Structures are given as C-alpha cells and as structure tokens.
Amino acid sequence: MSRLVVVVGAGPAGLGAAAGALRAGADVTLVDASEHPGGQYHRMLPGAFAAAHPGRLHHGWRGFERLRDHVLRHPRCDWWPESTVWSLERPGEGAPVVHVLRGEADAAGRERLVLRPDALVLAPGAHDRVLPFPGWELPGVYTAGAAQALAKGERLVVGDPVLIAGSGPFLLPVAASLIEAGATVLEVLEANPAATAARGWGRRPWELAPDAGKAGELAGYALLLARHRVPYRTGRAVIEARGDGRVEEAVTARLRPDWSVVPGTERTVPVDALCVSHGFSPQLELPVAAGCALTRTPGGAFTEVDADQRTTAPGVYAAGEITGIGGAPAARTEGLLAGWIAGGGDPRAREAAALSRRRDRARAFAARLAAAHPIGAAWPGWLREETVVCRCEETTYGSLRRAAGDQASGSARAVKLGTRAGLGPCQARVCGPTVAELLSGRVPGANPHHRPIAQPIRLGELASPPTENTPKPDRKESAR
Amino acid sequence: MSARLVPAARDAAGRRPDVPLRITVDGEPVAGVAGQTIAGVLLASGRRTWRSGPSGAPRGVFCGIGACFDCLVTVNGVRDVRACRRRARDGDTVATQSRGEDAR
Ligand SMILES: Cc1cc2nc3c(=O)[nH]c(=O)nc-3n(C[C@H](O)[C@H](O)[C@H](O)COP(=O)(O)OP(=O)(O)OC[C@H]3O[C@@H](n4cnc5c(N)ncnc54)[C@H](O)[C@@H]3O)c2cc1C
Ligand code: FES
Numbered sequence: 001m002s003r004l005v006v007v008v009g010a011g012p013a014g015l016g017a018a019a020g021a022l023r024a025g026a027d028v029t030l031v032d033a034s035e036h037p038g039g040q041y042h043r044m045l046p047g048a049f050a051a052a053h054p055g056r057l058h059h060g061w062r063g064f065e066r067l068r069d070h071v072l073r074h075p076r077c078d079w080w081p082e083s084t085v086w087s088l089e090r091p092g093e094g095a096p097v098v099h100v101l102r103g104e105a106d107a108a109g110r111e112r113l114v115l116r117p118d119a120l121v122l123a124p125g126a127h128d129r130v131l132p133f134p135g136w137e138l139p140g141v142y143t144a145g146a147a148q149a150l151a152k153g154e155r156l157v158v159g160d161p162v163l164i165a166g167s168g169p170f171l172l173p174v175a176a177s178l179i180e181a182g183a184t185v186l187e188v189l190e191a192n193p194a195a196t197a198a199r200g201w202g203r204r205p206w207e208l209a210p211d212a213g214k215a216g217e218l219a220g221y222a223l224l225l226a227r228h229r230v231p232y233r234t235g236r237a238v239i240e241a242r243g244d245g246r247v248e249e250a251v252t253a254r255l256r257p258d259w260s261v262v263p264g265t266e267r268t269v270p271v272d273a274l275c276v277s278h279g280f281s282p283q284l285e286l287p288v289a290a291g292c293a294l295t296r297t298p299g300g301a302f303t304e305v306d307a308d309q310r311t312t313a314p315g316v317y318a319a320g321e322i323t324g325i326g327g328a329p330a331a332r333t334e335g336l337l338a339g340w341i342a343g344g345g346d347p348r349a350r351e352a353a354a355l356s357r358r359r360d361r362a363r364a365f366a367a368r369l370a371a372a373h374p375i376g377a378a379w380p381g382w383l384r385e386e387t388v389v390c391r392c393e394e395t396t397y398g399s400l401r402r403a404a405g406d407q408a409s410g411s412a413r414a415v416k417l418g419t420r421a422g423l424g425p426c427q428a429r430v431c432g433p434t435v436a437e438l439l440s441g442r443v444p445g446a447n448p449h450h451r452p453i454a455q456p457i458r459l460g461e462l463a464s465p466p467t468e469n470t471p472k473p474d475r476k477e478s479a480r
Numbered sequence: 481m482s483a484r485l486v487p488a489a490r491d492a493a494g495r496r497p498d499v500p501l502r503i504t505v506d507g508e509p510v511a512g513v514a515g516q517t518i519a520g521v522l523l524a525s526g527r528r529t530w531r532s533g534p535s536g537a538p539r540g541v542f543c544g545i546g547a548c549f550d551c552l553v554t555v556n557g558v559r560d561v562r563a564c565r566r567r568a569r570d571g572d573t574v575a576t577q578s579r580g581e582d583a584r
Contacts (some may be wrong), residue, residue, distance in 0.1 A: 045495075051491070052496075056492045057493055105562060105565035107558065107561070108558045127543055143544065145543060146543050151545040155485055155486040157483060157484055181486050184491075357485050388574075391539075391542070391548065392533075393534060426551035430543070459535065478511055
C-alpha cells in the first residue's frame, strides 16, 4: 500500500508539495478552499470569464500552468477544490486526522469528509497585516491584498483614484495591477526610509543573484510606475483616513526610521480608495492545531521547520508563507522539498540536495526582505484613544490600554475578555498580532493563533456524520 | 469614480463578452456578471457598505480573501456568508446584516 500525503493549500507551496510527493511515489490528496489552484500568487480568473489570455496578468504563468496540469492530471492525485480544512485532530501517534468541509464558501449543509494521511503538508499561506490607524475601519480602506485579489481574480478596481501605502515589496505588484486595470494610482508610500531598504537589499548582493527572477519582477514594476509617473516615496505613511461614512481623504506624513511622525509634515490627499499593507500574517491556526511549535522572529511568529521542512509535530510538514515570508518562488521550492520528504523520498537524493540549496537561498532572500522592510517600533504613536484596534468588536486603543493597566498582574486572556478584543467573527486574525504587540511587556501573552475551529462550520454540519475518504475507483488497491 | 469592472472589450486577459446575472439585495435588484463574487457585484454596482459593526458603523470589503469577516451577508436565507469568497449566482437573494444581531 503506498503512502497517502494530504496537502492543504494549492498555492505555489502546496502545488510544489503535491508535485514533490507524487515524484516520491506517494498518493496525494490536494485540498484547497478555493475553486481553483494557484493560491494568492497565481489567482485564476473565474471559469465564467472564459479568458483567452489569463497569463497576461501574471508572472511565470507558463510554469504555473505546467505544474498545475502535471499535478491535477496525475493519476495518483486527487484534487479537492472548494474544500476547507476546518479542524485537525491529533491521534495518539502519526499524522493528524484532517476534517474537511466540501461545498460552496460558507454554505449550509456542506459535505463533511475525513482524511487519514500518512503525512500532512500544510501550505495555507498568509494574509495582509495592516497596522491600525485612525479611520482604518472606514469603507474604502482596503488591504493591498484585497485590491490585488479583486483586480487579478475578477477584474475589479476597488476605486479611482487610489493611494497605496504601507511597507514591503508587495506594494509594487499591487500598484502595477491597479494601473493595468485602468485606475489612477496617486502615489505609493513605503514607510521605511530609503536607507533602511537599501541596507536590507544592498548587503551581500551576491545572495540576490539566484533570485534574479524575483528581483527582475520587482524592477519591472518600478519601471511601470516610472512610466506612469506614479511617485514611489519612502519614509512616508498614511497615518489617518477621514471621511463621512467612507474614506474621502488620507492624511500622510513623513516618518523617522522608527516610524514616529515628523511633526508638521502632514499632507491631506483626496482619495476614492486607500490600499494598505504592512507585511503579511501567516495563517497559523492549522499548524497550531496540529501541535507544531512556532518560532518567533522580529517579523512575527512562523511555523518552525527543520532542514527537511519537517515541523515539530509527527508526520506534519510545512511550506510557503507559514514558515516565513519569501514570495512565490521560495514557497514553491519549500513545497517541492516538503512534498518529496513527506512522500517518503530520500533526503540525501541529489534532487533533494539541490532543492535544499535553492530553499536556503530563498530563506536568505526572505531574511533580507524582512530586514529591508521592518515595522518601526514607534507606530503606536499614530493611534488615538478612540482609534479602533479590533475591527470586529470595535475595541479602542484607549480601552485596551486601560484594561492592560488595570490588570497589570492579569493575563492577555483577561484583557481580551474584558475588552472583547479578538473575540469577534474574525477570531483575532486581523488584530491578534497587533493586540499581542500592544500588550507585550504589560501582561503575560497568550497564543493569538489558537483556533480549534480553523474555519467556520455550521451547527447542522457539525451534527451530520462525516464520510471517510473514499478512494478513487481506479486505484483502490493503492489508496486506503 | 468608484469601484468598477474592467470592461470586457478592453480586458487584457481576453475575457469573453459578459454574461449578465441578477441578484437582489434587501429586495432591490442588482445587476452583475457571471463569475463575480457577491462582493464584486456589490462593489461594481456602486455599493461600498452592506454590513454594520457593533456601533452601527458601516462595513464592506476589507481583506478580500476571507480573513477579516467584515463582508458578511445573508445569502438565500443563510447568514454569515463571506461575500468576498462566495461566487454570485443568478437569482441569489442577498440580505445585509448588522453585527448587533450576529449569531455569535
Ligand atoms: C491577497 C494576497 C495577494 C497576493 N498577491 C501577490 C502578488 O500578486 N504577487 C506577489 O509576489 N505576492 C503576492 N502575495 C504574496 C503571496 O502570499 C505569496 O507570494 C505566495 O502566494 C505564497 O504562497 P503560499 O503557497 O505559501 O500561499 P498561498 O498562495 O496563499 O496559498 C495558500 C492556499 O491555501 C488555501 N487554504 C488556506 N487555508 C485553508 C484551509 N483551512 N483549508 C483549505 N485550504 C486552505 C488557500 O485557499 C490558498 O489557495 C499575495 C498575498 C495575499 C494575501
Ligand atoms: S473582505 Fe475580509 S472576509 Fe470578506
């Protein structure tokens, strides 16, 4: 009987993992909540658009199509679209049991399925991290990822004109997509000063050579911005959004390297939409549910993996943005390696060694990225007493500070119960890292990624009995 | 100008001519295009907000990928559907929600 590898997420990392495991000879079940593979990077257009040239909106589209077709058409691969992993159950030994809901997003009465893999590869990716600022809850303020997802995924521009702000190289592809889709981009603001970015990018330049692809992609965006006369300003940020029931203007200001505001440099810019991203938050609920240890880095917590992409939980591997923010090529390489090892491939095989080297270079690239675009410690200086920190519960900065002060000997949990920060529908996905940062040093922390129910399930669905995974009829003898 | 769909005729991706669909939002008919999410239909029709927070403050799309839960709507009688993740279907009945009455 051959090994069953379940891969969660079909972005660059998950597709890579599926290919790696197939190559090692394993059976693969590839599960993704979306209707299409590709993840955030190679977000596919809906079938109903019948687009003749989807690749024109993407980098590396040919390579993606090849990988996608190879994996999805492989006789040993089961592709499960619109399938959400809502829980992982840890048995006494071996890989976790995977609980899946299959059907339209957030529908009632989706099919409940259970997978019992020999090895599990987690590749659920990340979402934008946005630091709060006064007015960020106004409609018309979007994450940069939202603007990107809507432009690439369904050809919608979120507004016109648009201002893009925050930190990180991701602001560039978002600007490029909006320009391509016909919107006016007023300016792109990088909060870090040019010197910080240059230090991060300029150190040990030989390390960049293997990532020429990514570097070239970024250079292309910079050219596009120049061609459209879109200013890219460093050391400047949006510190407030204003408007009556919707964003109407953004207040920008010059920042010092620690992201404190230089007084008197404020400018008001009329906008139709504001797109903000200060980096990415890995989706850690599945690794945490699987019992994986996390590593804390200056850029936040990530899933800890060894040289073979193995997590600390038995039979569980991790790849892509949940192990560190390194971009799509890094994610794919990590996936290929994770899948190969999870599928029973020899870690000392020549291919594996080559992949490890590529992965190590990708990690060096990721470390540089983090060094070039850190979050400045003085950002809370933008906040006012009444600024919303938790969007779901509308918990303000003031109430959070007061609760932390009152409960100096209490816990983060007590502060949360008192203020409700992080207890709303998003379950602290958006405010978790921010609240943890604002409370750090004041009250002992809690794990902001602990969500026993990783994705919402309805009571009726919970009550219905799950189906054990039924193998494909043509390979019954090899599946379990 | 507000949110809008890139016109099919000018779309570099080579989209075929749009296949129209119709949904209702709180009883009002709203036109969309097959393939759009419910959030996409609402945004392209000029709406920015369709939910309210605990204080009554308006909300619409924030993250666009199912992480923030700002965009929740009721679709064909089922509450708490993320509009950014749900593909619109012709004839869908969408109702807006307010956090005050959220089930959680
Ligand atoms: C909105 C957004 C847009 C982005 N656009 C770009 C871009 O244009 N250019 C760029 O260079 N970088 C972009 N990035 C950065 C991007 O995250 C990486 O470059 C790359 O996509 C990471 O690959 P990954 O495989 O780790 O994760 P992803 O590509 O995020 O793939 C993760 C997959 O896992 C699935 N998943 C997650 N949880 C579950 C679950 N519980 N059950 C089932 N499936 C699940 C998701 O549906 C998704 O398809 C974007 C990020 C975001 C958040
Ligand atoms: S916009 Fe964030 S979940 Fe839909």
